[in-house]
Amino acid sequence: MALVSLISDAAAPLDVLAVFEDMRTARKNDYVNNIWRALANDPQQLAATWQQVKAVMGPGALDPLTKELIYLAVSAANNCEYCLHTHAHAAGAKGMTQAMFNELMQVILLASQTNRIAIGLQVPLDERYRQPPELSR
Amino acid sequence: MALVSLISDAAAPLDVLAVFEDMRTARKNDYVNNIWRALANDPQQLAATWQQVKAVMGPGALDPLTKELIYLAVSAANNCEYCLHTHAHAAGAKGMTQAMFNELMQVILLASQTNRIAIGLQVPLDERYRQPPELSR
Amino acid sequence: MALVSLISDAAAPLDVLAVFEDMRTARKNDYVNNIWRALANDPQQLAATWQQVKAVMGPGALDPLTKELIYLAVSAANNCEYCLHTHAHAAGAKGMTQAMFNELMQVILLASQTNRIAIGLQVPLDERYRQPPELSR
Amino acid sequence: MALVSLISDAAAPLDVLAVFEDMRTARKNDYVNNIWRALANDPQQLAATWQQVKAVMGPGALDPLTKELIYLAVSAANNCEYCLHTHAHAAGAKGMTQAMFNELMQVILLASQTNRIAIGLQVPLDERYRQPPELSR
Amino acid sequence: MALVSLISDAAAPLDVLAVFEDMRTARKNDYVNNIWRALANDPQQLAATWQQVKAVMGPGALDPLTKELIYLAVSAANNCEYCLHTHAHAAGAKGMTQAMFNELMQVILLASQTNRIAIGLQVPLDERYRQPPELSR
Amino acid sequence: MALVSLISDAAAPLDVLAVFEDMRTARKNDYVNNIWRALANDPQQLAATWQQVKAVMGPGALDPLTKELIYLAVSAANNCEYCLHTHAHAAGAKGMTQAMFNELMQVILLASQTNRIAIGLQVPLDERYRQPPELSR
Numbered sequence: 001m002a003l004v005s006l007i008s009d010a011a012a013p014l015d016v017l018a019v020f021e022d023m024r025t026a027r028k029n030d031y032v033n034n035i036w037r038a039l040a041n042d043p044q045q046l047a048a049t050w051q052q053v054k055a056v057m058g059p060g061a062l063d064p065l066t067k068e069l070i071y072l073a074v075s076a077a078n079n080c081e082y083c084l085h086t087h088a089h090a091a092g093a094k095g096m097t098q099a100m101f102n103e104l105m106q107v108i109l110l111a112s113q114t115n116r117i118a119i120g121l122q123v124p125l126d127e128r129y130r131q132p133p134e135l136s137r
Numbered sequence: 138m139a140l141v142s143l144i145s146d147a148a149a150p151l152d153v154l155a156v157f158e159d160m161r162t163a164r165k166n167d168y169v170n171n172i173w174r175a176l177a178n179d180p181q182q183l184a185a186t187w188q189q190v191k192a193v194m195g196p197g198a199l200d201p202l203t204k205e206l207i208y209l210a211v212s213a214a215n216n217c218e219y220c221l222h223t224h225a226h227a228a229g230a231k232g233m234t235q236a237m238f239n240e241l242m243q244v245i246l247l248a249s250q251t252n253r254i255a256i257g258l259q260v261p262l263d264e265r266y267r268q269p270p271e272l273s274r
Numbered sequence: 275m276a277l278v279s280l281i282s283d284a285a286a287p288l289d290v291l292a293v294f295e296d297m298r299t300a301r302k303n304d305y306v307n308n309i310w311r312a313l314a315n316d317p318q319q320l321a322a323t324w325q326q327v328k329a330v331m332g333p334g335a336l337d338p339l340t341k342e343l344i345y346l347a348v349s350a351a352n353n354c355e356y357c358l359h360t361h362a363h364a365a366g367a368k369g370m371t372q373a374m375f376n377e378l379m380q381v382i383l384l385a386s387q388t389n390r391i392a393i394g395l396q397v398p399l400d401e402r403y404r405q406p407p408e409l410s411r
Numbered sequence: 412m413a414l415v416s417l418i419s420d421a422a423a424p425l426d427v428l429a430v431f432e433d434m435r436t437a438r439k440n441d442y443v444n445n446i447w448r449a450l451a452n453d454p455q456q457l458a459a460t461w462q463q464v465k466a467v468m469g470p471g472a473l474d475p476l477t478k479e480l481i482y483l484a485v486s487a488a489n490n491c492e493y494c495l496h497t498h499a500h501a502a503g504a505k506g507m508t509q510a511m512f513n514e515l516m517q518v519i520l521l522a523s524q525t526n527r528i529a530i531g532l533q534v535p536l537d538e539r540y541r542q543p544p545e546l547s548r
Numbered sequence: 549m550a551l552v553s554l555i556s557d558a559a560a561p562l563d564v565l566a567v568f569e570d571m572r573t574a575r576k577n578d579y580v581n582n583i584w585r586a587l588a589n590d591p592q593q594l595a596a597t598w599q600q601v602k603a604v605m606g607p608g609a610l611d612p613l614t615k616e617l618i619y620l621a622v623s624a625a626n627n628c629e630y631c632l633h634t635h636a637h638a639a640g641a642k643g644m645t646q647a648m649f650n651e652l653m654q655v656i657l658l659a660s661q662t663n664r665i666a667i668g669l670q671v672p673l674d675e676r677y678r679q680p681p682e683l684s685r
Numbered sequence: 686m687a688l689v690s691l692i693s694d695a696a697a698p699l700d701v702l703a704v705f706e707d708m709r710t711a712r713k714n715d716y717v718n719n720i721w722r723a724l725a726n727d728p729q730q731l732a733a734t735w736q737q738v739k740a741v742m743g744p745g746a747l748d749p750l751t752k753e754l755i756y757l758a759v760s761a762a763n764n765c766e767y768c769l770h771t772h773a774h775a776a777g778a779k780g781m782t783q784a785m786f787n788e789l790m791q792v793i794l795l796a797s798q799t800n801r802i803a804i805g806l807q808v809p810l811d812e813r814y815r816q817p818p819e820l821s822r
Binding site for chain 2: 001002003004031033034035038039049052053055056057060061062066067069070071073074075076077078080081082083085086088089091092093095096097098099100101102103104106107108109110111112113114115116117118119120121122123124125126128129130132133134135136137
């Protein structure tokens with residue numbers, strides 16, 4: 001049960017409706033997810049978050065499916081039920097296969113384990129990794 | 138400061154040395170990271186974790202760089218200083234550019250925020266996402 | 275589903291009933307929340323936790339509504355569904371408006387994001403912040 | 412040690428310098444914190460995050476000191492060393508007294524404990540809290 | 549609702565059925581928990597995880613009940629509803645009494661609180677604890 | 686670096702000194718850990734937390750060493766560097782062997798992994814575990 005009401009189209013003020021319309025156009029889909037209807041109680045935050053989603057999740061140096069996998073990994077680590085379900089569907093729509101999902105989970109499980117080794121044993125960072133890695137531009 | 142001593146080659150029993158040798162061969166690099174020298178206090182766990190790393194992080198349905206990005210995302214969410222440093226270097230060695238790293242961070246930041254919206258507002262899952270997504274095999 | 279049974283008034287031993295009575299008096303309300311009925315399986319922990327709630331959540335250098343907002347912020351970060359729901363109601367009863375709740379969420383979202391920047395990029399602490407801040411007494 | 416280099420003024424491109432200038436003006440202070448110099452590797456994210464800070468942390472339905480307390484609470488829950496240090500100084504500058512800080516910590520400790528009771532015992536949400544609270548607008 | 553389908557015996561490939569059979573023999577119980585049926589979408593991960601469970605949770609330097617208590621403590625800290633329920637049953641079957649469970653929760657609550665003190669106040673580690681403890685072999 | 690000053694004996698008010706004395710007597714050791722000197726900025730919280738430590742960590746239905754193992758497990762999950770170091774020493778003093786520590790870490794790693802499976806795959810709780818386990822009193 002949400003802590004706030006889910007704002008229907010009928011109850012939405014104009015600035016919220018404008019965001020909903022932009023979503024429908026961008027996604028070629030009439031459905032507006034519950035998270036946006038909940039966030040619509042704060043129209044400014046709604047607009048800012050939607051702008052961030054549009055700016056971040058599109059193609060760039062990383063392709064949209066890779067971004068969905070990263071998003072799912074963070075959501076699993078943060079224990080976000082809502083995010084896992086909605087973005088598993090989004091990833092499926094962008095071409096995630098069962099084999100990819102299996103490997104995503106395998107990496108999450110490995111990291112969950114080795115993160116905990118490093119933390120649980122308080123492993124000191126090796127001298128050689130104390131500089132930022134050189135990344136090509 | 139580690140909670141356990143870091144096992145040097147000289148102090149390592151034979152089963153530990155065998156794992157270290159396998160690492161050196163697989164990585165074409167003589168250096169053994171501190172996490173493995175800490176874990177070597179439990180030779181069985183060392184061997185099992187190293188097997189898992191070899192099985193998971195190689196090429197498959199996802200390429201090794203994508204796996205490093207996912208690993209970094211989990212490590213950022215889990216606040217693992219050691220893992221972030223060592224795997225940022227690993228990702229750099231596998232071709233991560235500054236632009237890719239920027240986009241990785243952008244997705245992590247977006248997920249950190251939208252995960253918290255879904256949790257903080259206790260958004261109920263939409264009916265349409267209550268089935269597993271259909272993934273092609 | 276709770277991991278323990280919820281202790282009804284009829285099933286409560288005397289020391290538990292005494293805590294329930296004190297709650298009813300303090301809150302001018304006959305209803306005892308499920309968390310207390312679950313905790314009543316350990317009467318000593320029940321009494322200690324209730325004492326802590328009474329000592330901490332009342333007026334002091336911070337007013338009770340500010341304390342509820344802080345409590346909600348921690349509960350959102352800890353992903354505690356039960357706590358978010360019950361304390362959103364408590365905050366509402368103490369005067370939290372929709373505008374305050376929106377700003378509470380905005381700060382939580384900002385912190386979720388900037389915490390992750392500092393962690394994800396492993397930003398070193400500036401020299402000038404390495405002393406405790408001077409706080410007036 | 413940061414995962415990225417800290418961008419000095421000399422090394423900063425024009426769009427980054429513009430953000431630094433805006434910070435200096437807004438804060439009436441020439442110093443730019445390390446987190447911004449790290450984030451400056453991604454000028455767009457730098458600008459977006461700084462806009463969000465300006466929009467969120469100023470006065471509104473909640474005063475700036477209350478927002479700093481909420482920010483500190485989230486940072487303690489998220490275990491962000493950098494954020495705790497820098498925002499403890501910010502809160503001190505905005506008037507947080509030692510007594511306020513003590514009560515902030517008391518609420519964080521109480522919430523850390525009662526959050527864990529609700530989760531550890533899997534307490535089911537009371538029927539009466541399953542509706543959003545009514546908040547005055 | 550699972551993100552993947554739960555694999556029934558009828559739908560299970562041979563390598564999955566072999567793991568299920570081994571579970572039934574080891575546990576002297578025909579029932580296979582949902583977590584294994586979900587994990588069976590990745591037969592290799594299923595086999596690896598089951599091997600790890602068998603290797604870790606049996607008697608050793610620590611007895612099986614102590615291991616269940618540790619497992620429950622981690623699951624409470626990680627907010628894993630599924631794990632708390634299934635392992636509370638497992639611990640009960642291995643002899644956990646109500647008094648033991650109460651004390652387990654008391655330690656979890658104490659640690660939740662003192663962990664947050666150390667983090668929230670950023671307490672520096674005492675010089676004397678900067679060496680690994682000497683543990684008898 | 687602590688966010689607050691560490692209160693020396695010379696700077697401690699009488700109520701703080703009384704707690705320090707009680708610690709020294711209870712632990713037959715003159716040294717007072719930094720966490721208590723940091724917490725001494727809030728004498729009431731200091732006294733309350735010390736009472737809780739004394740009440741919880743002594744012998745009961747669980748022995749003191751088992752309680753230290755549980756405390757370490759929570760501290761590893763919560764990523765508390767200070768707590769891991771100090772309580773690894775406490776556990777060593779109470780008889781934790783290297784073999785016990787290895788098994789403690791093994792259970793933590795297994796739970797870190799299986800917690801993440803249950804969460805990452807959103808495994809639904811089996812009908813049979815929806816009742817509290819029957820625990821003998």
